[in-house]
Amino acid sequence: MTKLQIKDLRKTYGAFTAVEGLDLSIEQGETVALLGPSGCGKSTTLNMIVGLTDPSSGDIRIDGRSMLGVPPGKRGIGLVFQDYAVFGNMTVRENLSFGLKVRRMTKRDIAKEVEKTADLMGLSNSLDSPTSVMGGSQLQRVALGRTLVTNPSILLLDEPLSNLEAAMRNEMRQELRRIQKQTGQTVIYVTHDQIEALSLAHRIAVMDRGRLVHYGDTHEVYHFPKETFVGGFLGDPPMNFLPGTVQASQTGHRVDIGCATIDVEATPLGLSLQSGSKVTLGVRPESIDLLDVGATDLGAEILLIEQLGADTIVTLLLGTHELKLRSTQNVSHHIGDRCSLCFHPGMVSLFDAETGVKLMASPVSKEIAA
Amino acid sequence: MFVSKKMTWWAWVALALALFFAVFPIFWIVSTAFKPSTEWVAIPPVWISGQPTLDNFSAVFISQAGAAETAATAVSETGWRAIFGSIIISICATALSISVGLAASLAISRYRFGGNSTPLMILSGRMFPPIAIAIPFLVMFNSIGLIDTYLGLILCYAAFTLPFSVWMIKSFIDDLPQEIEEAAMLDGLSRVQAHIRFTIPLIRGGLISTSLFIFILNWSEFLFGLVLTAKDVVTIPVQLSKYFAATAGQLYGVQAALAVVAVLPLVVIGYFIQTHLVRGLTFGAVKR
Numbered sequence: 285m286t287k288l289q290i291k292d293l294r295k296t297y298g299a300f301t302a303v304e305g306l307d308l309s310i311e312q313g314e315t316v317a318l319l320g321p322s323g324c325g326k327s328t329t330l331n332m333i334v335g336l337t338d339p340s341s342g343d344i345r346i347d348g349r350s351m352l353g354v355p356p357g358k359r360g361i362g363l364v365f366q367d368y369a370v371f372g373n374m375t376v377r378e379n380l381s382f383g384l385k386v387r388r389m390t391k392r393d394i395a396k397e398v399e400k401t402a403d404l405m406g407l408s409n410s411l412d413s414p415t416s417v418m419g420g421s422q423l424q425r426v427a428l429g430r431t432l433v434t435n436p437s438i439l440l441l442d443e444p445l446s447n448l449e450a451a452m453r454n455e456m457r458q459e460l461r462r463i464q465k466q467t468g469q470t471v472i473y474v475t476h477d478q479i480e481a482l483s484l485a486h487r488i489a490v491m492d493r494g495r496l497v498h499y500g501d502t503h504e505v506y507h508f509p510k511e512t513f514v515g516g517f518l519g520d521p522p523m524n525f526l527p528g529t530v531q532a533s534q535t536g537h538r539v540d541i542g543c544a545t546i547d548v549e550a551t552p553l554g555l556s557l558q559s560g561s562k563v564t565l566g567v568r569p570e571s572i573d574l575l576d577v578g579a580t581d582l583g584a585e586i587l588l589i590e591q592l593g594a595d596t597i598v599t600l601l602l603g604t605h606e607l608k609l610r611s612t613q614n615v616s617h618h619i620g621d622r623c624s625l626c627f628h629p630g631m632v633s634l635f636d637a638e639t640g641v642k643l644m645a646s647p648v649s650k651e652i653a654a
Numbered sequence: 655m656f657v658s659k660k661m662t663w664w665a666w667v668a669l670a671l672a673l674f675f676a677v678f679p680i681f682w683i684v685s686t687a688f689k690p691s692t693e694w695v696a697i698p699p700v701w702i703s704g705q706p707t708l709d710n711f712s713a714v715f716i717s718q719a720g721a722a723e724t725a726a727t728a729v730s731e732t733g734w735r736a737i738f739g740s741i742i743i744s745i746c747a748t749a750l751s752i753s754v755g756l757a758a759s760l761a762i763s764r765y766r767f768g769g770n771s772t773p774l775m776i777l778s779g780r781m782f783p784p785i786a787i788a789i790p791f792l793v794m795f796n797s798i799g800l801i802d803t804y805l806g807l808i809l810c811y812a813a814f815t816l817p818f819s820v821w822m823i824k825s826f827i828d829d830l831p832q833e834i835e836e837a838a839m840l841d842g843l844s845r846v847q848a849h850i851r852f853t854i855p856l857i858r859g860g861l862i863s864t865s866l867f868i869f870i871l872n873w874s875e876f877l878f879g880l881v882l883t884a885k886d887v888v889t890i891p892v893q894l895s896k897y898f899a900a901t902a903g904q905l906y907g908v909q910a911a912l913a914v915v916a917v918l919p920l921v922v923i924g925y926f927i928q929t930h931l932v933r934g935l936t937f938g939a940v941k942r
Contacts, residue, residue, distance in 0.1 A: 367831050
């Protein structure tokens with residue numbers, strides 16, 4: 285069932301367009317991450333969903349009902365703020381019960397709901413503590429609890445972990461996943477942190493300069509980005525990009541990247557590529573194999589080897605282009621060695637060199653295979 | 655911050671100088687208030703009177719008509735009217751200034767009313783020397799019959815302290831995360847309710863210290879009080895200047911006595927709200 289439907293949503297401030305023609309639909313019980321760099325319009329989108337900002341045009345529907353003109357408190361949406369926005373002049377219990385009091389619930393019901401939520405959030409022991417003395421992760425729990433206690437139909441989280449230390453962040457991330465599972469909440473998670481997005485969300489919506497660039501499940505968004513921006517934004521190290529020229533061949537197409545040509549016939553072409561058209565070839569660091577010299581036509585030189593515990597990142601020079609490769613195996617090569625590369629078949633994406641938009645990529649083949 | 659326990663000699667000298675400049679005038683006023691008229695301007699100066707007297711205070715509080723003619727009894731009027739006038743005008747003008755200032759700061763800080771230029775425009779009135787503003791005020795007030803009225807001075811004082819209220823309160827609101835109000839709105843409050851339930855209580859310390867600051871400004875204002883009044887309305891600072899007798903010249907002792915009386919409420923209020931004052935002035939009222 286579609287929980288939230290956003291249609292052609294637009295927000296402009298004078299000549300500046302913050303959000304441009306956004307279409308997004310979110311299913312009941314789904315966690316969707318709104319991901320993008322600062323200033324990409326994700327917070328504006330969030331504020332429009334919540335009702336703190338009025339859209340310039342477009343529609344927002346929750347359970348099929350248009351939310352335009354509905355005040356924030358009446359939308360059934362809960363929002364957890366980046367800075368928590370816990371009511372500093374109140375205790376934990378007062379914070380948790382405030383929303384219910386405003387909704388005119390009876391004292392008994394309020395007490396019951398507050399206890400239940402405090403239990404879920406691990407706040408039972410500190411219900412009567414003033415929030416003014418609490419630290420980051422505790423405040424985070426209060427903020428989340430205060431929102432959950434009102435039983436919102438959609439829960440929005442605005443960079444909820446960005447103010448926590450790394451260790452706390454991991455813990456809260458697991459906590460959020462547990463709570464989402466336990467409550468079956470529909471969650472929209474706004475973040476600029478790809479790890480959070482990839483680990484928490486079912487689907488990711490990547491935004492850039494006010495546009496929704498790619499909306500899909502985490503696997504698709506990561507491995508088969510619709511634009512070079514998505515490939516470059518997601519992943520650490522990000523996707524490798526190689527400029528090249530299409531050469532038609534009998535079996536399919538090849539891309540000439542200057543020092544070598546790469547077969548892309550493994551990915552059937554949805555579009556017919558003009559021979560000679562300029563493209564950008566994208567390949568993830570983990571979709572490249574490092575082989576001994578002469579094993580393939582793709583000869584490269586090793587510039588740097590970084591051991592990162594389980595993984596090894598190898599920086600290579602392929603012709604004039606630098607590439608990064610991630611290997612989970614032990615790398616027996618040394619810096620300065622020559623080697624050969626092999627791109628995993630079906631894991632190479634082609635983008636228009638000018639616009640950066642995907643020309644064709646493996647989901648096509650995946651669908652055909654399926 | 656690391657502070658050395660041992661002060662160097664020059665620090666002592668600097669501190670002593672600063673203290674002298676701050677404390678000596680106060681000492682001198684208090685001392686003069688208890689001096690008989692012969693010691694007011696005696697040379698060499700009398701530091702602390704050998705025959706302390708309450709004559710100056712009785713001249714301020716009790717009508718001297720018919721009393722034996724001394725310098726202190728030369729005053730034509732007690733200080734009551736001035737004290738009453740100062741209390742009424744200062745309290746009302748402070749309340750008005752703070753109310754309007756609060757509304758204006760909310761508009762500027764939360765609704766970005768008028769962009770970035772409004773706060774500066776509000777401040778522009780303070781950029782002129784007060785006397786330059788006093789003349790147009792006099793002309794305006796004269797034509798609408800506000801000269802020599804309580805209402806006139808209240809409006810004038812409120813207008814003149816408004817820039818301070820706006821700038822001070824605005825800084826407290828700016829420090830308060832807007833998300834608190836948004837969270838309250840998500841819980842079902844309207845924008846105005848959110849301000850009343852959260853914004854205002856959370857900047858209470860700031861409001862109190864701003865009020866005190868504005869009150870002190872109003873309480874000690876002299877120029878407008880002098881220019882915009884005639885015979886019906888008088889404030890303490892204006893009354894001080896009126897303690898002058900043709901026979902005795904400036905009535906320093908009586909002036910000092912009224913000044914001591916005038917400073918008392920400020921000291922008392924200041925003492926009772928000092929916790930708020932410190933919290934307000936350190937801008938640490940809200941934990942983010």
